[in-house]
Amino acid sequence: MQEIDSTQLIYAVDLTGTFVFAVSGWLIASKKELDFFGASVIAFITAVGGGTLRDVLIGSQPVGWMADLNYLVAILAGIVAAIFFKRLFEKLRKTMFLFDSIGIGLFTILGLEKTLSFGLSPVVAIMMGTISAVFGGVLRDTLVNEIPLIFRKEIYATVCLSGGILYWLMGILEVNADLQIILTIIYIISFRILSVVNNWSFRAIK
Amino acid sequence: MQEIDSTQLIYAVDLTGTFVFAVSGWLIASKKELDFFGASVIAFITAVGGGTLRDVLIGSQPVGWMADLNYLVAILAGIVAAIFFKRLFEKLRKTMFLFDSIGIGLFTILGLEKTLSFGLSPVVAIMMGTISAVFGGVLRDTLVNEIPLIFRKEIYATVCLSGGILYWLMGILEVNADLQIILTIIYIISFRILSVVNNWSFRAIK
Amino acid sequence: MQEIDSTQLIYAVDLTGTFVFAVSGWLIASKKELDFFGASVIAFITAVGGGTLRDVLIGSQPVGWMADLNYLVAILAGIVAAIFFKRLFEKLRKTMFLFDSIGIGLFTILGLEKTLSFGLSPVVAIMMGTISAVFGGVLRDTLVNEIPLIFRKEIYATVCLSGGILYWLMGILEVNADLQIILTIIYIISFRILSVVNNWSFRAIK
Numbered sequence: 001m002q003e004i005d006s007t008q009l010i011y012a013v014d015l016t017g018t019f020v021f022a023v024s025g026w027l028i029a030s031k032k033e034l035d036f037f038g039a040s041v042i043a044f045i046t047a048v049g050g051g052t053l054r055d056v057l058i059g060s061q062p063v064g065w066m067a068d069l070n071y072l073v074a075i076l077a078g079i080v081a082a083i084f085f086k087r088l089f090e091k092l093r094k095t096m097f098l099f100d101s102i103g104i105g106l107f108t109i110l111g112l113e114k115t116l117s118f119g120l121s122p123v124v125a126i127m128m129g130t131i132s133a134v135f136g137g138v139l140r141d142t143l144v145n146e147i148p149l150i151f152r153k154e155i156y157a158t159v160c161l162s163g164g165i166l167y168w169l170m171g172i173l174e175v176n177a178d179l180q181i182i183l184t185i186i187y188i189i190s191f192r193i194l195s196v197v198n199n200w201s202f203r204a205i206k
Numbered sequence: 207m208q209e210i211d212s213t214q215l216i217y218a219v220d221l222t223g224t225f226v227f228a229v230s231g232w233l234i235a236s237k238k239e240l241d242f243f244g245a246s247v248i249a250f251i252t253a254v255g256g257g258t259l260r261d262v263l264i265g266s267q268p269v270g271w272m273a274d275l276n277y278l279v280a281i282l283a284g285i286v287a288a289i290f291f292k293r294l295f296e297k298l299r300k301t302m303f304l305f306d307s308i309g310i311g312l313f314t315i316l317g318l319e320k321t322l323s324f325g326l327s328p329v330v331a332i333m334m335g336t337i338s339a340v341f342g343g344v345l346r347d348t349l350v351n352e353i354p355l356i357f358r359k360e361i362y363a364t365v366c367l368s369g370g371i372l373y374w375l376m377g378i379l380e381v382n383a384d385l386q387i388i389l390t391i392i393y394i395i396s397f398r399i400l401s402v403v404n405n406w407s408f409r410a411i412k
Numbered sequence: 413m414q415e416i417d418s419t420q421l422i423y424a425v426d427l428t429g430t431f432v433f434a435v436s437g438w439l440i441a442s443k444k445e446l447d448f449f450g451a452s453v454i455a456f457i458t459a460v461g462g463g464t465l466r467d468v469l470i471g472s473q474p475v476g477w478m479a480d481l482n483y484l485v486a487i488l489a490g491i492v493a494a495i496f497f498k499r500l501f502e503k504l505r506k507t508m509f510l511f512d513s514i515g516i517g518l519f520t521i522l523g524l525e526k527t528l529s530f531g532l533s534p535v536v537a538i539m540m541g542t543i544s545a546v547f548g549g550v551l552r553d554t555l556v557n558e559i560p561l562i563f564r565k566e567i568y569a570t571v572c573l574s575g576g577i578l579y580w581l582m583g584i585l586e587v588n589a590d591l592q593i594i595l596t597i598i599y600i601i602s603f604r605i606l607s608v609v610n611n612w613s614f615r616a617i618k
Contacts, residue, residue, distance in 0.1 A: 037569055037570055041569075052469070056262055056267075056468055056469070057258070057262070057267065057268065057269050057272065058267060058268045058272070059267025059268055061468075061469065061470060061471025062469065062470045062471055062530060062532055062536075063469050066469070066470070066532055066533075066536045067532075069533060069535060069536075072535060072536075118268065120268055120272055120273075121272075121275060123275060123278060124268075124272045124275075124278075138349075142348065142349065142554065143550075143554065157243055157247070158243055262468055262473075263464065263468070263473065263474065263475050263478065264473060264474045264478070265471075265473025265474055324474060326474055326478055326479075327478075327481060329481060329484060330474075330478045330481075330484075344555075348554065348555065363449055363453075364449055
């Protein structure tokens with residue numbers, strides 16, 4: 001997943017995103033009647049589900065996390081952290097939200113770049129970027145037997161899609177690569193914060 | 207997905223099938239508490255889910271719709287049409303049913319041919335043809351948290367399976383390729399109409 | 413799936429495992445409001461789901477059961493047997509449980525070996541072995557709209573994971589290959605029997 005390694009920073013943030021997704025997966029699973037093992041599996045799937053689907057669809061196998069054990073270490077750390085600091089995480093909602101937003105921003109960009117590197121079109125790349133960011137959560141919700149959150153309330157995926165488009169447009173305009181990444185992340189964080197603060201959502205169809 | 211291009215007609219009908227599947231996916235999703243985005247995703251998955259699973263299982267990656275943007279255009283058109291002409295589509299149930307039947311017939315044949323072209327056996331090809339036709343609907347139902355329709359009431363898949371066998375037998379008997387396609391489609395449409403008119407279904411197991 | 417063919421016995425037990433999984437899939441599906449076709453699909457998915465996911469993730473396509481029709485024959489036999497001997501199977505719970513345990517043991521080992529043969533790390537191989545053994549059941553439960561059993565009550569997967577670790581350790585210690593397989597199977601059977609007898613399970617998280 002180090003397709004863009006303009007800096008080591010990105011790799012670190014990607015691992016951080018994986019860690020945060022594992023934590024959030026575990027916290028959500030722990031509200032269901034799941035045992036320790038089940039919750040860990042859900043945490044794992046939440047963290048790698050998106051990238052795995054992307055890799056399988058574009059034909060990049062073995063899928064990303066299999067080739068670099070650091071992803072498994074990040075997930076394990078997320079599970080351990082969720083177990084020991086459950087209350088802390090529930091208090092630090094805002095911090096978690098920030099990390100989660102950075103995570104989906106990075107996942108969107110990494111997924112987009114990887115898809116382009118396979119010679120596919122920008123439209124498909126933007127979709128794959130979004131899938132990388134959101135599909136883990138979709139799987140998580142489906143496995144705990146709920147209609148995925150993303151299909152019901154939030155404009156979560158819209159943030160990724162529009163962030164992907166923004167990122168791609170900046171690429172066309174030959175914006176500096178670091179700036180391109182930073183601006184996209186800032187855009188995604190701002191959009192998500194605004195949408196939560198203002199309670200934005202698409203109306204359910206009647 | 208243009209493995210059989212004995213005519214441009216087939217390509218056009220394949221795109222039409224994709225369009226119709228997107229419409230039906232959107233209409234079904236719109237009855238659930240889904241927002242605009244969620245319903246669009248369900249429409250997309252309904253349209254490409256079957257072909258995607260087939261391509262991943264036989265190892266044809268990147269999967270079909272990624273390589274030809276016309277499929278995305280057909281889906282987008284289906285979503286737009288479903289939004290603006292929702293009532294019309296609900297009135298035109300019979301026309302929709304006809305298109306849907308043509309769609310599953312074509313998807314069955316295309317899936318079967320593509321699988322054979324990968325050197326797999328006819329039995330597997332008939333299964334993959336059926337998966338191409340029905341799996342989109344299975345995913346749609348699973349995502350909106352219902353036991354897939356296909357597992358409960360309809361003999362939908364039986365139509366595809368038997369249609370696939372018919373198509374394959376005609377291939378063995380060296381029937382003219384166009385005739386082979388047309389007869390299979392007619393068989394599938396007739397079988398589905400008869401099954402709906404007569405309310406055929408397998409009994410639930412007790 | 414004949415990666416380890418130290419004996420024809422393993423191939424036979426693999427097919428037996430497939431048969432048993434198909435039977436158990438059909439029996440569970442038959443308690444839901446599924447028609448004959450739906451129950452057969454669930455039986456099929458239960459039997460091949462794990463190996464299919466493993467093959468797709470590691471990039472071994474077309475997936476295993478497509479290349480060897482004996483797997484389809486074993487599944488068909490399982491479905492036919494489940495239909496005709498439903499009551500018998502329900503009486504023979506203990507025998508079924510034994511076969512099922514042998515099945516998951518074998519599936520774990522075969523999945524682990526296949527993953528190693530693709531040059532992936534032992535940690536990933538143990539995970540893939542476990543996925544081979546348990547994912548069919550996860551899919552089955554998800555499709556019939558339940559939170560997968562494995563996430564709720566049983567320590568099913570723990571058995572596979574620890575069995576995989578044991579098998580791998582014996583490999584490091586250069587234990588004779590046949591012995592390695594037999595001891596792993598005995599371990600898995602014993603662990604499962606003990607866990608059921610003693611009603612072991614992880615507590616649900618509160």
